[in-house]
Amino acid sequence: MEKTSTIQEKVISVVADCLGMEAGEISGNSRFIEDLGADSLDLVDLVMELEDKFEVQISDSQASSFRTIDDVVKFISTLDEK
Structure with a gap:
């Protein structure tokens, strides 16, 4: 479980940096568009940053299926297990 929370912390950090927010404002169930105000360009930047950070x-x-922070965490967790 600790591994997932570490991934979540990293994902939240990347999202906070990309969207110019405080990490404390973002939770696992935060939705990119509805809750965090991301637009399509933000999402493209975010995917590129996540690819760099996690080397995936x-x-x-796959990116279009991401609605929440937890969606990204689950995706990266499953890659990590392989």
Whole structure:
């Protein structure tokens, strides 16, 4: 469980940096568009930052399925297990 929370902390940190927010304003169930005010350009930047930070490839179809912080955490967690 600790590993997932570490991934979540890193994801929140990246999102906070990309969107110019405080990490404390963001939680696992924060929705990118509705809660965090991200637009399509923000989401593209965010995916690129996440790819760099976690050294993963995220396809457009995978990225389009991300609605919340937890969606990203689950995705990265499953990659991490392989």
